[in-house]
Amino acid sequence: MNRTARIYVAGHSGLVGSAIIHRLRECDCENVIVRSSKELDLRDQTAVNHFFATERPEYVFLAAAKVGGILANSVFPAQFIYDNIMIETNIIHAAYKSGVKKLLLLGSSCIYPKFALQPIKEEYLMTGKLESTNEAYAVAKIAGIELCKAYNQQYGTNFISVMPTNLYGPNDNFDLASAHVLPALIRKFHEAKVNSNSSVDIWGTGKPRREFLYIDDLADACLFLMDEYEGSEPINVGVGEDISIAELAELVAGIVGYQGNIVYNAQMPDGTPRKLLDISKLTALGWRPRIVLEDGIRKTYQWYIFDNLESQNL
Template identity: 60%
Template sequence: MGSTDKETQVDSFFSNKTAKIFVAGHRGLVGSAIVRKLEEVGFTNLVLKTHQELDLTRQTDVEAFFALEKPHFVILSAAKVGGIHANNTYPADFIGINLQIQTNVIDASYRNGVKKLIFLGSSCIYPKFAPQPIQEDALLTGPLEPTNEWYAVAKIAGIKMCQAYRLQYGWDAISGMPTNLYGPNDNFHPQNSHVLPALIRRFHEAKVSDAKEVVVWGTGSPLREFLHVDDLADAVVFLMNKYSGLGHVNVGSGKEVTIKELAELVKEVVGFQGDLVWDSTKPDGTPRKLMDSSKLANLGWAPKISLRDGLVDSYKWYLENVKQ
């Protein structure tokens, strides 16, 4: 696509703030942040449906919804998500439900004249031993991490489906792949939350109970990348406005922290005064997982929220919204 094509895209997304935008999965961590961002920049016609109102796994229901609503734009952030334990326990759900949601929404969007769609995936689409930092072209170059391959295969299919509809129909479907996300509406469940919300909860509970120490698994040496979900939402709006291409786009902060640095920062933000103890008999997981987001940076986007500020924001949300 030439630059003129991209210029028309720029005009089309921001030129009409009353354009109807369907945000699929608007109650989740990602979807809720996207809704906040769209409202902040002045969009006034968002179509939002709860799972009870519209089950995206039911093809006939999705087709009827699109035929009735005829949205101009679609942001597909709805997905069945979970940690390692959930992926191992419910592999059929993770591949089946995600394939159903994506297939139904992408196909109905195309058939009902949606101007542009963005599909959101996850960094777990990449091979387990992909060279670091992980570039977009590492996709499908090696075996996946076995603990979440069901989810990863579904997400890869979503990327490929967007590409296929672009190739066959010339339809403007794009994909964004975020790194590890955190922020308001995160999952703070004691058993199946991800590392950052799990640490916030554990340090908070230790503070409240006057515990002497908090024990964290591993050595603290693995490197991880985190992006505040409001930065992701900003990137999604940026991509809807600026990007129209076949390849998917990594969305990361470009900054790594060790799990040890992360735990110490969470400890400080929460205000836990006890000791932080490392249980090195427990596994560390992948030593490093960083995405190369230079493609997005070259388009002109950069994250704005520092990890410290983001943690302060997340802890505040936790205190106000999670039952203590």
């Protein structure tokens, strides 16, 4: 990817997009294009086509998406499938029409079957039933992968799909109604410490296992793959190690400094029992993550306290 090229980051203000912007600036990329959701509604096909025809980006990072945890996915499935399919369809088609050199679609590890063999290889996609608590989002992301594959096949485009594991880091969403598990735990334990609560309630049994990738590592992997990977098959991005939710809760509580009890509410859903990605395809290309989980959580908690709490009145 030519560092002087026009590079469009869709979803630049979100967790993934903001990290990609930061990494691009570190690489001295001079022509990074962004638009807020107020300036450009990515669900509006006419507006997206006009944007691409006017701005003529050469490379696209498609990080824009409607995202959320188990609660948000359960309550708003129609919005999750509609918004994400519209965003992907409009950008991918406009990228083809305007002659974009390369596009990178950010997907999610939730695309894989609920009971997939572990660690999960890319070829396990669509070999089993999805986890019901995030099925709408997963279907939309699978549609994005298939769009990239179909456009590559029919039109000769160079569109790639990247499937990251669970992400976390600065600029994450800490709203308990829509947050993923790690930022939700950070907020819960912080508030419990501040309020001297005797216990913290956590959804599920604590038994499911998850893999967590620090957002700066994902951004670095995205730039690496934009340079080094071509192909229609998705490629996993992760760390190759997982941890139980109970172990994660203990780790977060320790970093935050909360010393009360942790109570697991087994009446609430656990989600997928285990989700660990096979990253051998990526490591064979020469990329590996650098941030270990404990260090990443400390960085995220520091950001939450000093950069985010006051502005969001949390």
